Amino acid sequence: MATITIDGKQVTVKDGITIIEAIDQATQTDLPRYCYHPGLSIAGNCRICQVEVEKMPRTVIACNTRVAEGMVIHTQSAKAKESQQVVLEFLLANHPLDCPVCDQAGECKLQDYYMEYGLYDPKFNDEKVKKKKKAVPIGPTILLDQERCILCTRCVRFGDEITKTNDFGVFNRGDHSELDIYPGKELNNKYSGNVADICPVGALTDRDFRFKMRVWYLGSADSVCTGCSRGCNIFINYERSRPYHLEKERVMRLKPRENQEVNRWWMCDDGRYGYKFIDTNRALEVRILDGGVQQKTDWKTALEKTAALLKKADPARWAVLVSPQYSNEDLYLAQKLFAHKLKWKNIAFYAPGQEGFEDDFLIKKDKNPNTAGAAQVLNLSQVAHDITPLVEKAKRGELDGLFVFGHDLVKLYGIDAFRQLRSKVKTLVYEGWSLNLTADAADVFLPSATHAEKEGTFTNFEGRVQRFRKALEPAGASRATWEILQDLAVLLGEARKYDRAEFVFEDLAKENEAFSGMDYKKIGMGGLCLRTS
């Protein structure tokens, strides 16, 4: 350990770390940086992170200077600030300053640091260097603007070090240096969207998000990606103050949220651009079958009808298909209702054959966010994993009723198999957030909220329980699944216990050994791993 002084404050940090790491760990100071990124190698080329170190003749860059015992560092001294300011002026010399039409505006580090460290009287009075690629797509996800680029090479290093796809290079020399992808190539890998995140300026922008909304209109909620069982930590950026804008689309983009244990700083493109289901093809109405046609109804009617069906149901001749797309809280109340209260034996959750691409970095082949949680919450000694045997049972006419959560049986088993099933099963209750043919064929259709519209937790592939927060109000008439399940339980004679998902989780933690000792506060931002017995 080394004891050093940063801006008059004495701190003890690990020996041999860099000054910028020490500043980030031990202080609140936001030392300016462009090329430095904790997930990438040190390039030391932007030169903005200048600090004054006593007994050193000149200011030094914090990203490539290691701390030593007794070091006295100033980040805000006149000498340090002058250094930071002059470097910024160089960086902006050939920058086009096209902020009004730049999509990065509002989250651009050139803007931010100019306001904080710049504010100089500009001296540049000559013609700026023109570069070839202005707003040119370089792949399906990213657009390049070479003139805005400050050549920090974060994207170059990302391609070299993280994806190992070696996409980017710097071409030419001096102030004619250009950032580009290699000739004849396109930026097309599973993690390409990250380069827009790490680009500190508007040189690499996200084609999906570009011009959808100014970033200062965005709201942000901490969430977890539902694209696979990794559970990458994300921000859901949503429309906040302009409800008229792009009328139906509320989620504007997803951004990775740092979690060293799960996804570090990154997320894959499948997850990043896989948010559209939240605002498209949504089930917005409660419906019941009336005279052979589904009709819009209210929650009271639908829930009462469902409760009546459940009350009459023969536990041996009904089945419930829950889903690893649902939160631990949802699944816990499902378990309580169907297994404990109604004593059903036919419970399963996992739709097989849906596994997809997997790599050795972030992407997992199980495309459900909560398979591990479902297995744990539902207690697999009593519950079957795979839903297929129950579907087969239904097809053979051995079931009177089926309560389906989320699974589109038509898509999973084909329309013919589903027709057969539907002809044998007298009653089908469907609960889910998307419109599909299975839902259309239900006697009762209960629209539920997506993860973006409720609070809850998922348990990722390695047993990490992670919280996601509510970003949006549930679309249309939809409601959180745990609320729907509680209402059904109340109608079946249980007491109303929960007005927040948090309290549902508290009971889960009390009853389920694997979750014991956890609560939302303890799970925090980083998540907690299940206890293993």
Added chain:
Amino acid sequence: MTEPILSRNFNIADAWKLGVAESRGAYATAKKVLGSMKPDEVTHAVLTANLRGLGGAGFPTGKKWQFLPKDGKKPVYLVVNADEGEPGTFKDRYILERDPHQLIEGMILAAFAIRSRKAYIYIRGEYVEPFRRTQVAVDEAYAKNYLGKNLFGSGVDLDIVVHRGAGAYICGEETALLNSLEGQRGYPRLKPPFPALVGLFGCPTIVNNVETLACVPHILKNGAEWFAKLGSTGNGGTHLFSLSGHVNKPGVYELPMGTPLRKMIEVHAGGVRGGKKLKAVIPGGISAKILTAAEIDVNMDYDSLRNAGTMLGSAGVMVMDDSTCMVKMLFYATKFFSHESCGQCSPCREGTGWAHKIVTRIYEGCGSLKDLETLLVIARNMEGRTICVFADAAAWPIQSYITKFRPEFEEYIRKKKFEPARPAMAGAH
């Protein structure tokens, strides 16, 4: 100065061929040393000879060799910096072209001292003939087993690879050179770590200049004391000075370290051409700060020139008579630096181009007096804020020309002289 040392074969016909070189004594020292001395003794001799890196930095060579990790497990590489690109410098090409065996023998000794079995010569791409002859010399040395396995029966191995650069000035910076040699873009590396610890292919590496290594056989042949005495205090040996510009006899001169600049110009180079008045001298390549005619009573060695506020650098002495326009000089200097900046660090990338734009504007008659201040500010702001010293080298001409010849610059601007920059020159990228 009685007898030439480094340049003793420069005017001998075919001295670059092994037969002639051997008749002049080549490889005798290497043979003797490899059979009789220990590696550390060689390093010690180089250290006490006060041999300093003759590429420009002037760092004591023996000391550099001692930075190598002791008993390291990785191979050690010797890399010869033959990327002589500093404007006004043309000394190494004489060695490569006229006496390459002198270099190869120096490399054998240096490699022996630092326990390296593989060496590279990185030759500037534009040096076509020097490359050809050096390659022939290396091939000839291999044929006689002066290179390869078990040199002179001593059990020592050495392989030499001659590699041509692709024409970037920055690749003369030792870490950019290493990147280039590895097949990477010629960007200088962040230091630390220094090449002696992490160099070529991540292994300990010594990078030495051509002339530096050419001195080594002479040190071991005639003794460290003898060599040290040839020069001035702390600056051992002789040095090849490239004299160019407005002198009667331009060329490469081998003179002792510390030779007075005035003597160099007036005696050795035969004085300013056409009997004109001396105006200024750049003593160490374009990067060195300029000296006015009144400042030439200085000894040409590392320490004296540093005390005079400039540097010996690559010992490329450029002499200017009073017909020289300093604005034009600065135009060419900034053009060079803006063209050659590698573009890695923002102050240099943007600063060199920006400065050149302003100087071009002044040169073309559209400058203002305020521009001079801006130039000095840009130069000051570039200095000391980058990975390598290129930005400092780019700043020094700006600072020294404008400060020392300010009235001339101001007059030029006031009179709005118009000298159209040839298009090919102004935008030579």
